[in-house]
Amino acid sequence: MDERVKMLMLLNYINAGAAVLAKFLMSGAEARELWEPGKADVAKEAVGEKGLARLRAANNEAWAEREFERAQKSAVTLIFIEGGDYPEELGELKNAPLMLYFKGNIEKLRRRPRVGVVGTRRMSSYGRAVARGVGRLCAEYGMPLVSGGAWGVDGESQRACCENGGDTFAVLGTGVDVAYPQSNAELFRKISEEGALISEFPLGSGGEPWHFPQRNRIIAALSEKLVVVEAPFKSGSMITARIALELGREIWAVPGQIGSYNSEGTNRLIFDGAFPYISDEAFMTACGIEPAKRKGAPAAEPADLSAEDRKILAALKENGETTIDNLSISVKMGASDLLKNIALLSAKGLVFMSAPGRYSIRRKL
Incomplete structure (x- = not known):
């Protein structure tokens, strides 16, 4: 087994994260110094006495080698912090996991x-x-x-x-x-x-x-x-x-x-x-995704729309999300009448409240 992989697996076994790994590597130590009893000082400083004892006990039982084999037999993919498949977003964490077990489609x-x-x-x-x-x-x-x-x-x-x-x-x-x-x-x-x-x-x-x-x-x-x-x-x-x-x-x-x-x-x-x-x-x-037509919504602009309704839809289509005040100015309607029309257009599935006090056209017409 590769020593770097073994190092990451054993550190992960004792629940050590990226911060512990960094401390250990910054000391200039090599991976094998974690489990070689003759070079205990650097490892003990990084993982602590109890952690080191657990890690070396696991090593003595060939835990990492057996875990690697179990993962392969179970169709579980192991992803390590130093590998290209490791999700880069996890690197933003203060103490990122050293490895991940994946069962499924990465x-x-x-x-x-x-x-x-x-x-x-x-x-x-x-x-x-x-x-x-x-x-x-x-x-x-x-x-x-x-x-x-x-x-x-x-x-x-x-x-x-x-x-x-x-x-x-x-x-x-x-x-x-x-x-x-x-x-x-x-x-x-x-x-x-x-x-x-x-x-x-x-x-x-x-x-x-x-x-x-x-x-x-x-x-x-x-x-x-x-x-x-x-x-x-x-x-x-x-x-x-x-x-x-x-x-x-x-x-x-x-x-x-x-x-x-x-x-x-x-x-x-x-x-x-x-x-x-x-x-x-x-x-x-x-999310940057235009909401698609919902089941039961009209396939096209209804024929029974009033002239005011069409003006409202045209303004929303041209200007995008807007407030009632700005829409009122654009279509030259009072806010009270405009809200009535907006309510009817919402019921017909053509307009929706995209944020508090702001409205958008539900889909391109």
Whole structure:
């Protein structure tokens, strides 16, 4: 086995990240100095006495060699921080994982834009509907969905994405060969076929409580836009949102009822400046994708439009997203009458609110 690969696998085994690797390499040490007892000082300084003892015990049992073989037999791809397949976005993390286990299609992860979806395990019926709606939307428009494969919002968004033929990636708090929760075993099988199961934890790793907050940083880094569906103020989803914010990712939060425990986190995110997820169309526009015609929407501009309606549509088509005040000036209509026409055009599927107080044409006419 290549010594650099062995080094990364053993460091990952003791849960050391990029910061520890950098400290070790900056000392000028060679990889083998991690497991050669005669050269303990440099290694001990980098990983600590207990970490070094665990690492060398694993080496004595040929753990890395056996793990490599297990991965090959299980059709699991190992990706290392020094390799070309390693997602470059993870390099933005302060302590990036040294390696990842992939079970599925790595290439699909390169598609853009990637949408992260997170939320509480104890979702409401509203949260479930929104989570499934976002999953379905990602599938319909070919946007890879990244989540954690957990109960609740994670699983529902990924299940809907799979059911509609989309590509989704589950970043797990276990080994990629462990179904946790067991009730999601079939979902994980589908994800591995259409997307991938991803983990930094060795094969066979169980769902230790600390694994899940740690894996959240990977979800945050891989997501270009993170949608928080429902989340208590103190929750793993809020941890993910904070990490994503530090990385400069867009945060979208689903508004909820004031006083609702499940919406304390999402409402706070909006208060702090997150984009409110007010409609699929607004989100799609932000993704740079023109929302396509929905099922049941008219195939062309209806013949029964009034002259005022046509002027409004023409102005929106020419000027793009605009406010009622600017549109009122453009079409020379009072705001009250204009809003009535906008409501009718919205009901006909021709216009939508693309942001608070701003309207756009739903599709090219």
